[in-house]
Amino acid sequence: MIASALAGNEVLASWPLRQAGFAVVGLGLLFLMAAVDYRLLPSITYPIYVLLLGVLGVILVIGTIAGGAQRWLTVGEFLLQPSELIKIGVILVLAHYLAAREAKMESFVTPLLGILLLAPAVVLIFLQPNLGTALVLIVIAATMFFIAGLRWRHIVVLVGLGIAAAVAAWEFVLLDYMRDRIWMFINPSAALAADRYNVDQAIISIGSGGWLGRGLFRGSQSQLHFLRIRHTDFIFSVTAEELGFVGAVVLILLLVFLLLRLLRIASMARDTYGRLIVSGVAAMIMFQMTVNIGMNLSLLPVTGLPLPFISYGGSALWTMLIGIGLAESVAMRYRKIEFE
Template structure:
């Protein structure tokens, strides 16, 4: 009886849209990593394993009330810290960053799980202190709450993940009812501070906590032709791939930029470029519409949530997915700097796919419990 009541409350559009995006993602990963066909492709197989695990965890998660997570927020916060420290100590360095920890044949990206853990912790923290957020003292304490996560993220040289942390915090802080005067003071101060550091670095030679490749990504974002065969190569090739797709695309598995190896990181960072080349403008629009519908339904769940914790939890997931989509698509078409952020449900990456499915599981959990169930 209880399970039937839960099912009646389910917004089926959320899992259906998610499944559609995952299927498109599997096709794009298969196309970007063509080796021995679809079924024998190791990238597709690993992605399918992550999908199956995610679905299992999602189903299991519906068996408990999401509000139970509030009781373990301190433990989850500590686990977030531990996971990031483990990456710093034991992580595998690739392209200047430490993101992965090897567990036998599996490469785990703990920061992906930390994103979801941070959302849970912030939802509990802001829900408990919602009435106090109008005070400058609580605004300051809120900033201190996330600071250890940001410092450890910076120690991994993972600028992209840190940006996700910051946007999750900013979105949830705003949704929780922060004093707008203090809120925008912090935002403007941060923007001016970053701009000032960059100016001082380029004009005065001041050292800042960014690696050379991170600075170069910012430089070539404005003009990729400064270093067309080096740091600007990725942006240039990505824009060529997207533009060459035209209206209908070159056809699935038929992308020349993709198949001939011109497009870098094609199964991860630039999976949207593969999609644009092979499925064209119409295919890209379909995917973006699916993302819009998913985000809209998540926003609707947030509006209908029964409690502050559930609402903030859903808003945090909404912000995380929104920023991922905006940044990944933006860097593929050259309107955002390259940060290595994956496209949710579509980019290759077991940790990312598993985390995003778990996030959808929490949204569904809030959705089905938006009303008091009668048995």
């Protein structure tokens, strides 16, 4: 229900009708997921995960080339983004795995095996290359480990390893444009005006919004296209410009309210499996929201992560709605345990 309140707020995209269509289909998926008892999912979790990994592998080779990255799978008229759906796959797989190994959390083997389970998805996504989504997967996994009760000593070790891996990745794995974006964020004055264009225009858009904004469809920055990638990455800037401080804060509060509701579902879930599914979904939404809005506000470097529920994109919206559907499925079945 929370989700449906938010999902329709897609007035600013270039193809609002298309997006509305996606939303309708997405809502169908939501109800479908909510209706299905999540406890039936483990039986098909692994096959779906392997299937998605297979698809990722295939599009690496033959995917339609777009935006310099191979991210699309053409299905009929639509460009499907498997990298969005893999998030759900990772959530389900890890939830199942961690719930099964709940008793063995004292062992360091548990997180290591979990990481092995996660690794193929992260590597395939990164090779696309799509640093943002790869990071989303890592954050989802980390959060789920954390909620599953990963021991502090393991956390210290893993964080240490993570930092080491990040340094190594900076040196050997990251592509130039990724490095540039990060440098640009760290030292904005050194960057060329042309490179900073998007970020600058986003700040100008947000700043010129004022209290109540310039009115829907009346923001000069977005309507005259000074702001680019308006309907995806910088949709928050459009909102802030046209609906102002009030509108932007309302949007943030709605997302925060959604997150808090998800965490309530997690804490009231009848079993660890359900709690972990909801945690994964919440982690996904929170990370994407933080990174996207943070980027719009020049608090974080530029990454192409869409704003959950708001940005244009069918696969992304469906992924979010499926996630909410899973959470609802858990929520609809927690009362029973409450009475026990």
